[in-house]
Amino acid sequence: MSSVRYSFIPVFLCLGFFQSIAQTNVGKPVIKVSGEVTKQLTLSAEDLSKMKRITGTMKDRDGNDHSYNGVALQEILGLAGVTTGKELRGENLAKYLMVKCADGYEVLFSLAEVDSSFTDRVIILADSTEGKPLPSDKGPFRLVVPGEKKPARSCFQVTEFIIKFAKE
Numbered sequence: 548m549s550s551v552r553y554s555f556i557p558v559f560l561c562l563g564f565f566q567s568i569a570q571t572n573v574g575k576p577v578i579k580v581s582g583e584v585t586k587q588l589t590l591s592a593e594d595l596s597k598m599k600r601i602t603g604t605m606k607d608r609d610g611n612d613h614s615y616n617g618v619a620l621q622e623i624l625g626l627a628g629v630t631t632g633k634e635l636r637g638e639n640l641a642k643y644l645m646v647k648c649a650d651g652y653e654v655l656f657s658l659a660e661v662d663s664s665f666t667d668r669v670i671i672l673a674d675s676t677e678g679k680p681l682p683s684d685k686g687p688f689r690l691v692v693p694g695e696k697k698p699a700r701s702c703f704q705v706t707e708f709i710i711k712f713a714k715e
């Protein structure tokens with residue numbers, strides 16, 4: 548009888564441990580950058596606030612314009628040592644960026660689609676809209692992809708950027 552009662556103690560200790568990890572993550576959301584990078588990154592909202600900030604506009608699914616503020620996606624990829632600009636040639640043109648979100652939504656871009664040496668459109672990883680933090684169902688981080696006919700690749704609740712080769 549008493550051994551049954553004592554066996555609960557480690558269970559409760561473990562629960563407390565995992566709960567504290569969960570709370571830390573809730574308090575400090577991050578974006579991970581991994582895969583074909585020279586430096587894996589874990590960026591917090593604070594890290595993003597210290598980077599070069601830009602503003603852009605994008606239409607929502609109803610066609611209304613909204614302003615977004617954040618950091619250029621290319622800036623983040625550059626920080627991780629992803630092949631951008633002059634390095635984005637040859638076999639590197641077969642690399643893609645997979646963007647993962649908290650709800651399981653995933654979108655894909657080829658690196659050339661997001662690079663300023665190929666396109667003038669600037670994709671932003673935004674953390675605020677209309678001067679306010681993103682609402683919790685869209686934040687804390689959202690990709691803002693201008694120049695598309697619908698905002699389907701402007702994925703919200705972004706958690707991860709993964710760069711890979713599309714070929715063996």
Ligand SMILES: Nc1nc2c(c(=O)[nH]1)N[C@H]1C(S)=C(S)[C@@H](COP(=O)(O)O)O[C@H]1N2
Nearest residue numbers: 607608609648650652698699701702703704
């Ligand atoms: N994480 C995540 N992002 C997402 C989606 C989603 O289901 N999950 N839907 C996409 C689609 S299909 C659209 S049309 C837009 C809608 O964005 P809006 O509410 O700002 O118009 O979000 C995009 N981003």
Ligand SMILES: [Mo]
Nearest residue numbers: 608697698699
């Ligand atoms: Mo959509």
